Amino acid sequence: IVRSKCSVMMAFFCQRALLLSLAAAVSVYADMKLDCRPDLVTLVWTESRSQADTSLLRLGDCFPTSLSAREAVFSVGVNDCNFRRLVTGDQLMYTNDLTYVSPPGSHILPFTHPVVCAYERPKDWYPLVYNPVFHTYGQGDLVFHIGLMNDDFSGPAESTSFPLGSFIPIMVSVVQKSHQPLLLLLEECVAATTPELLPESSIYPIIANKGCLVDSKVSRSKFEPRQKSSEIHLSLQAFRFGLGEEVFIHCKLVAWDPIGLDNTNKACHYNKEHGWELLDNSGYSNLCDCCESSCKSRRMRSITSGKHGIVQNAVLGPLTVTDVLS
Incomplete structure (x- = not known):
């Protein structure tokens, strides 16, 4: 039983290490700036690789709000783009993934980069009730x-x-x-x-x-x-x-x-x-x-x-x- 648990744990840490190494490899070729404000999240991704197409970047399910040859900018709200909300103690955290969708035959491999915004939990905060209009x-x-x-x-x-x-x-x-x-x-x-x-x-x-x-x-x-x-x-x-x-x-x-x-x-x-x-x-x-x-x-x-x-x-x-x- 002990061996089984160890093998599962080793697999988890190996997978975690692989994800971290991939993120580190991507970071060598790009720079991400993240500005988390109460009503607006701004993410700027700057690429150094000329083959990378910044229009293929997605923040959750959102397309970039503005683009240039080397830069993709996302200016969105935390209630958009499939941000995931997590309450931990006195913090209200919003997490998401910046993904690159690589077209067939591209030399740039697809990747995922974590995005996290942490806020102080408001004392009167409570979960929003969604009432669909459609x-x-x-x-x-x-x-x-x-x-x-x-x-x-x-x-x-x-x-x-x-x-x-x-x-x-x-x-x-x-x-x-x-x-x-x-x-x-x-x-x-x-x-x-x-x-x-x-x-x-x-x-x-x-x-x-x-x-x-x-x-x-x-x-x-x-x-x-x-x-x-x-x-x-x-x-x-x-x-x-x-x-x-x-x-x-x-x-x-x-x-x-x-x-x-x-x-x-x-x-x-x-x-x-x-x-x-x-x-x-x-x-x-x-x-x-x-x-x-x-x-x-x-x-x-x-x-x-x-x-x-x-x-x-x-x-x-x-x-x-x-x-x-x-």
């Missing part, structure tokens, strides 16, 4: 939300009625409790006049073909620039389908491994000047080429297995599109 769906230890937003996506919409031709701002998000940062994608969305999709239901396709915003070819609909990997913002131009009736948006959401993008796991919209563009990295927009045909995976793998991602069906509505002339 339609909420749970699967495993992931919680999905989908909701209508105001024009700048800063809060929930004040109305569920939208004039024809205006934009319907939709935000979809996933709260990740124990997962490594995942990328949220919309695999398919259709509009229908029923809260459930039935064989006889009339539908209007919005997103099809494994993440292609097909509605953007005939409208001004588009994905907005992503602020967090766990969120996706869609500006959907109000359409004639179901005009004046209650309309429901039925979507298939996918929380996916961020380094596992391919032509069946992507977010693409149509730019009238440049054609199909990939939301997360326009340099790989060739993944969207199949939007004009059929997007099929070259590799056989199951999303529902949980190895690469999790699928969740969601319904948003009812909402109403009104004719501005009526």
Whole structure:
């Protein structure tokens, strides 16, 4: 029994030593400055390696707020980016991970660097109670939300009625409790006049073909620039389908491994000047080429297995599109 315990302890210390040595190796090539304030955390990561792409750095599930060739800056709140909160004695600690997602074939290996902010615990502090505004769906230890937003996506919409031709701002998000940062994608969305999709239901396709915003070819609909990997913002131009009736948006959401993008796991919209563009990295927009045909995976793998991602069906509505002339 003693030998068994020792072997477990040795494995733990060896793993710990390996993580520390990797962090030390990364520190040789980079410098991290962390400023923890009550309402703002600022992290500045400076790279010396010319091959490193600072746009591939993530703080939890957040993208950098500003970038240069050698520097990535994150200015975020402690309630964002999947910071983990821990109360220990008179301290309130927020921990996170700075990760580098290395693209295939890169000489720069992926890495994780710990980020810790410690504050004096307020005497009147108590855990916040989360009251979701959106339609909420749970699967495993992931919680999905989908909701209508105001024009700048800063809060929930004040109305569920939208004039024809205006934009319907939709935000979809996933709260990740124990997962490594995942990328949220919309695999398919259709509009229908029923809260459930039935064989006889009339539908209007919005997103099809494994993440292609097909509605953007005939409208001004588009994905907005992503602020967090766990969120996706869609500006959907109000359409004639179901005009004046209650309309429901039925979507298939996918929380996916961020380094596992391919032509069946992507977010693409149509730019009238440049054609199909990939939301997360326009340099790989060739993944969207199949939007004009059929997007099929070259590799056989199951999303529902949980190895690469999790699928969740969601319904948003009812909402109403009104004719501005009526």
